[in-house]
Amino acid sequence: MTRYREILRLTALGLSQRNIMQSINVSQKTVVKVQRRARELKLSWPLDESMTDIELES
Numbered sequence: 001m002t003r004y005r006e007i008l009r010l011t012a013l014g015l016s017q018r019n020i021m022q023s024i025n026v027s028q029k030t031v032v033k034v035q036r037r038a039r040e041l042k043l044s045w046p047l048d049e050s051m052t053d054i055e056l057e058s
Helices: 004-012 017-024 027-040 053-057
Strands: none
Touching: 004 017, 004 027, 004 053, 017 027
């Protein structure tokens, strides 16, 4: 399962896409997709604690 919350958290910390890829072992395509979708939905870190990766995937 994609770790959406972690990608958004690391993005907010200013890590590069490459560092995020290496840190949580996902592809660059996944990082780009999650970052792009978060911008479209105006999601930013910190997220509501009740929001899970499953909800983010929807």
